[in-house]
Amino acid sequence: MAYDRSAFRTRFTLAKDLDNLGISAGDMVMVHAAMKRVGHPLNGPDELIDALRDAAGFRRSEQQGFL
Numbered sequence: 001m002a003y004d005r006s007a008f009r010t011r012f013t014l015a016k017d018l019d020n021l022g023i024s025a026g027d028m029v030m031v032h033a034a035m036k037r038v039g040h041p042l043n044g045p046d047e048l049i050d051a052l053r054d055a056a057g058f059r060r061s062e063q064q065g066f067l
Contacts, residue, residue, distance in 0.1 A: 007039070008039075008040045008041070008042045009038065009039040009040060009041045009042065009047065010041075010042050010047070011042075011043075011047050011050050011051045011054065012051075014038070014047060014048055014051035015051040015054040015055050018051060018052065018054075018055035018056075019055055023052075023055045023056055024055070024056070025056065025057035026056070026057060027056045028056075029052060029055075029056050031048075031052065035048075
């Protein structure tokens with residue numbers, strides 16, 4: 001789906017995009033992103049990090065600590 005790259009991106013729209021990519025709760029995700037390619041997150045890079053946490057969620061493993 002095309003969107004206006006000049007518009008601000010929200011945690012919700014970013015999380016929706018991540019869901020469309022197939023990222024779901026419990027997934028382990030490593031991200032290296034050029035923020036200008038992501039768009040303009042409303043609260044900067046923290047907005048993308050929060051959206052990733054929403055999409056992948058957290059789970060605890062005794063051997064790995066927090067993921």
